[in-house]
Amino acid sequence: MSHDPTDHGPDYLASHGHDKAAPPHSHLPSDPALRVKTLETILVQKGLIDPAAIDALIETYSTRVGPQNGAKVVARAWNDPDFRAALLSDPTPLLAEMGLIGRQGEHVVVVENTPAQHNMVVCTLCSCYPWTLLGIPPTWYKSDAYRARAVRDPRGVLAEFGVTLPDGQSVRVWDSTAEVRYLVLPMRPAGTEDLGEAQLAAWVTRNAMIGTGLPQSPAQGEAAP
């Protein structure tokens, strides 16, 4: 397990994710949990959903899909100029080949950080996110605070994530939609010239691919993920 001290949200975005209504009996699920169970029961009874398919989706999104997928793509782009060029012009065939295409018909656009421009991703509408590349978005990404402030004050938000950009580097904020989701291709860190793709992937944090962080040496954490 890695613990990267900068790859989390600032305190003001920290979750307060308790269910508000405590169940009166210890073994009675919370109200929303019961409502979800109710919907599932009815949908299964009516034959509208297949419980096995739902279980498979939960399994996939809980365990198999996560930022490690996006990190592989970034590491490959750092190491292979042809792949990088193709990824920036049309990532769909490359991601399809790697088994990283979503089922919602969304299109992924890769935006590259340069010394002149830093990119940062938000979804002001709800929480559109490149699931197949990054997994389920972190709580702060879904918070009103981030969704509102990322657009209004990107440098302020970046500072709270511990990221200070040079004066000459502008910030561009990309607002995701159901159809278009963004992946930030961070700049390859200095001193990584001799590393292979697997080692490079360890530098690519989730936040670096959202644009609220920068690549981090795995040595700065407790251990490589």
Next chain:
Amino acid sequence: MTDSNEEIPSTDPAFSEPWHAQLFAMTLGLSAAGFFTWTQWTEAFGARLKRDGAKRPLDGGADYYGVWLDTLEDILASSGKISAEERAQIKAAWEAAYLSTPHGKPVKLQR
């Protein structure tokens, strides 16, 4: 589970509560089965987030999935798939099942 005094770790679990995962997967499953497009979903969800977020700031945790649940219930009701009455009936049945099942036994819905 999240703790309000804790910072979000880099490896926070995908879902902090099982019902979040269940709800997410059901919605994806319904969309994949053609009940609504993902664009229709995000528009309905986004509108509701905006409305509820105007009343109180949403922190992106349980309240986010609470709005998600409200949206899905509404979509299923307005499309005639599941009425509010049906929901109330099955939910009451589940509550009764939980409250009447001895500890340690599997909870099953009485028919």
